[in-house]
Amino acid sequence: MADHWLSFVYQYLVGGFFFFFIIFAAIYTKVLVLQTKEGKRTFIMLFGGFLYFFIGHALWIYFITK
Amino acid sequence: MNITVHFSDYIVIGLYFIGITACGLWFGRNTKSTHEFFFSSQRFSWWLVAISCVATLVGSYSFIIYSEIGFQAGISSIMCYTNDWYIIPLFILVWLPIIYYSRVASIPEYFSRRFDEKTRTAALCIILIYLVGYIGQNLYTMGVAMRGILGIDLYVCVVVVAIISLLYMYHGGQTSVIMADFAQGLILVGAGFAVFAFGLMKLGGLEAFWNNLPVSHKLPFAGFNTPVEYHTVGVFWSDAITGSIAFYCMNQAMLMRFMSAKSVREGKKTITIVILVLMPIAAIAVSNAGWLYKAMMPTDIGIAKNISPKDIFVSVANFVCPPGVFGFVVAALIAALMSTVDALINAVSAVAVNDIWRAKIRPGKSDEYYLKAARNFAIVATILGIMLVPMFAQFKNIFQGFSHFTSVVTPPMVVVIMLGAVWKRFTPAAAFYTLVLGFIINCISLWIPALVRPFAHGEQGDEYSYMRSLFGFLASIAIGVGITFFTKPKEEKEISGLVLATIPEAQKSFKGSEASEEGVGITIKSKIEISNLPHEVISLSQDDMQALCAKEGDLMYVADARKWLGGLKSIHVKAGKPHSQKGVVFMSKSTLEAGNLILEQPATVEKIM
Incomplete structure (x- = not known):
């Protein structure tokens, strides 16, 4: 795997583990309740931010190296 | 470094000093209690806190370091500003609600309530080393830049700028810091983009700039584990994970900034905007001089080809900016320092008053007395920061030097904060030994680098400035988890509101009834x-x-x-x-x-x- 894609995959795999682990813990302990408006809003914001960086980085590498 | 400073530049720098000092003094004129001095009575809107946060996050070292990295590694210099999102759930869902609702005044106070007094003392030592070290690092990079620009002795610059930032912070505390940092945040981002705009004009436009950069300099990530000075895996562990958790959760200055927001909801909005929008903008502002210099290398537009990496920002800004605008850029450099240092001085003062003076040495005095003590500790913090400057002068690469420093100090704290806030079973004894043994093991690894090698992901050399963070992080987790299983946890009612699962109880106690x-x-x-x-x-x-x-x-x-x-x-x-x-x-x-x-x-x- 090219060095830049390895950097991308490593960062989002390991970083993603930290990210989703805490979200899972918050849902499990009922601190983040997805059924409430506030909970749903918080989850969408968190997940949306993750996708924003993930897609942004992936497209960036793709267009530079294609 | 050949820098031309015009009279108009000096006027702009002078106006900046007068303006920012007046702003800090004016807005802080109503500060009459320690609650106002440290937390601004928790009343600010998200946009004010967010922009002032950016000014605090961007230190004077940022322009110097990221321009250096931008030249050597390209656009991947923005990695450090775009890799914080992984720890955001920890901050938004766990740490911010715990701290805000439990009305914790300092991080060591959290350690005292969640664990015990001896853990508080250990945390206090680490936090003070971290904060004062951070002040020293900022002052040093500032001094290096000003010496190059104005030809004044490094220590004279350091002392003068430190005194000015101390002046308004001493007077108005957190309110002065936030209002001055708001103005300084706008100045430093504006100046960064001014350099970029004038640089692009010199190069002949965006297309010429882009075409002059090699492909390796256009990617968002550096090499996986090379070069040793700056690579993805190293930056990930030392900055994205331990660095970011330390910065947002352990840094008293950031805690106080978020505590000054009017509500937890406002704090969440602040951090989201900071990381999604403002940090990428700030990354471009602080790095672009390095990219411009790289793009200028193949051209013959007249810039020197042998500029020292530490001087790239100042030299490029001086080359591309007209007189007056360069003065604005120098003011931004000073603004970046002052906006970080004022917050850190306020933070050291808060920790010293809440966790040493009020808690141990002079308990039970009036608030007026502690306010006076807070102002005196601000002076002490500034002096200590100045005294650390020679230490940072020993490293060839400033970023590496600071990474070296934080990779030793932060991992045990980060692990204790994480486990303490998320895991109810995590015991006071485990927290204490994680802090002490984690720190000792990390220090030992400085003399025996072979300890770090199995975790180094192929990082070259023996310094492991970056990968020591991963080693320290894993060693601290092993110590913390291991000791927890052999020691007694605190009763659930004693940690109510201080752990993830008990946040609803903290909300209830904050409000005084069901929330x-x-x-x-x-x-x-x-x-x-x-x-x-x-x-x-x-x-x-x-x-x-x-x-x-x-x-x-x-x-x-x-x-x-x-x-x-x-x-x-x-x-x-x-x-x-x-x-x-x-x-x-x-x-x-x-x-x-x-x-x-x-x-x-x-x-x-x-x-x-």
Whole structure:
């Protein structure tokens, strides 16, 4: 795997583990309740931010190296 | 470094110093208590806190270091500003609610309540080393830049700039810091983009700039584990994970900034905007001089080809900016320093007063006494920061030097904060030994680098400035988890509100009754009228109470309706018995004065909880 894609995959795999682990813990302990408006809003914001960086980085590498 | 400074540049720099000092002194003129001095009475809007946060996050070292990295590694120099999102759930869902609702005044205080006194003392030592070290690092990079620009001795620059930032912080505390940092945040981002714009003009436009960069310099990530000075895996562990957790959760200055937001909801909004929008913008502002220099290398537009990496930002800015604008850039460099250092000085002062002076040495004194002590500790913190400058001067690469420093100090703290906030079973003994043994093991690894090698992911050399973070992180987790299983945890009622699973209890205790989110976010406009209600209690009409879904006893927030004030004139109150005059909010004269509200000005009222 090219060095830049390895950097991308490593960062989002390991970083993603930290990210989703805490979200899972918050849902499990009922601190983040997805059924409430506030909970749903918080989850969408968190997940949306993750996708924003993930897609942004992936497209960036793709267009530079294609 | 050949730098030309015109008279107009000196005028701009002088105006900046006068303006920022006046701004800090003016806004801090009402500071009369330690709560105001440290937390600005928790009243600011998200946008004010967010922009001031950026100024605190961007230190004077940022322009110097990221321009250096931008030249050597390209656009991947923005990695450090775009890799914080992984730890955001920890901050938004766990740490911020715990700290805010539990009314924790300092990180060591959290350690005292969550664990015990000896863990607090250990945390206190690490936090003070971290904060004072951070002050020293900022002062050093500032001094290096100013020596190059103005030809003044490094230590003279350091002392002069430190005294000016201390001056307004000493006077107004957190309010002065936030207002000055708000202005400085705008200055430093504006100056960064001014350099970029003038640089692009010199190069012949965006296309010429882009075409002159090699492909390796256009990617968002550096090499996986090479070069040793800057690589993805190293930056990931030392910056994205341990660095970011340390910065947002362990850094007292950031804690105080978020505690000054009017609510947890506002704090969440702040961090989201900071990381998604403002940090990528700041990354471009601080790095672009390095990219421009790289793009200028193949051209013959007249810039020297042998500029030292540490001088790239200043040299490029001086080359591309016309007189006057360069003065603005130099002011931005100073702004970046002052906006970081003022917050750190305030933070050291808060820790020293809350965790040493008030807790151990002089308990039970008046608030006026502690306010005076806070101001004295601010002076001590500044002196200590200046004394650390020679240490940072020993490293060839400043970023590597600071990474070296933080990779030793932060991992044990980060692990204790994470496990303490998330895991109920994590014991006080485990927390204490994680801090002490984690720190010792990390120090030992400085002499025996072979300990780090199995975790180094192929990082070259023997220094492991970056990968020591992973080693320290894993070693601290092993110590913490291992000892937890052999020691006794605290009773559940003793850690109520201090761990993830007990956040609803913290909310309840913050409000004084069962908390509800119904109606939160709705705002109504009202006319203020004075009555003989108790202090910090307001009365709204029945209709307004219904519109806000509020009940008697709910926590409310009343602010001057002029949104651009960002909460500067506002107060947290409790909802009292409703009345019948729609659109009128009654409050006592003392409440009006405490919130700096104006009787003739309309106010907005919203429910906080």
